[in-house]
Amino acid sequence: PMPPEVAPRRDLPPGLSVLTDIATTTGGMVRGDLLRIWENPPSRGQAHELAVWLVAAALALLLGEVAVRRLRIHVRLPRLPRRQPQPATAAAARTAAAQPHATPDTVEAPRETAAPAQPGAAKPDAQPAANGVMDALEQLRRRR
Numbered sequence: 001p002m003p004p005e006v007a008p009r010r011d012l013p014p015g016l017s018v019l020t021d022i023a024t025t026t027g028g029m030v031r032g033d034l035l036r037i038w039e040n041p042p043s044r045g046q047a048h049e050l051a052v053w054l055v056a057a058a059l060a061l062l063l064g065e066v067a068v069r070r071l072r073i074h075v076r077l078p079r080l081p082r083r084q085p086q087p088a089t090a091a092a093a094r095t096a097a098a099q100p101h102a103t104p105d106t107v108e109a110p111r112e113t114a115a116p117a118q119p120g121a122a123k124p125d126a127q128p129a130a131n132g133v134m135d136a137l138e139q140l141r142r143r144r
Helices: 015-026 051-070 088-098 133-143
Strands: none
């Protein structure tokens, strides 16, 4: 299949008649002769100055920002409600739904986190308790 702009025009009217119809419908003119194209140049359109409006908007935003800070105006925006955490079984169901070819026996169960350490057990690299600021600084130097 060819794109319509390069397809052969077998059963369609010739291009010049189509351009003439478009020009008469839209109020334009057909510029078919390249030697006479600059006798009536196309209009440049209408230019609008935006710089004045942009500077005014920037000044208004600056003054508004300063007023909010200096006058301590608190603008309270509505907050979205917080989502409640879902139980682990629902998380596993979402994971299963996200896997396209998952079956119940291929879905991994959520992994359990490591049990917290016993309160009396010391960490292997733990230093003895510091007696003061100088001991804390000395421990910090040893770590580096």
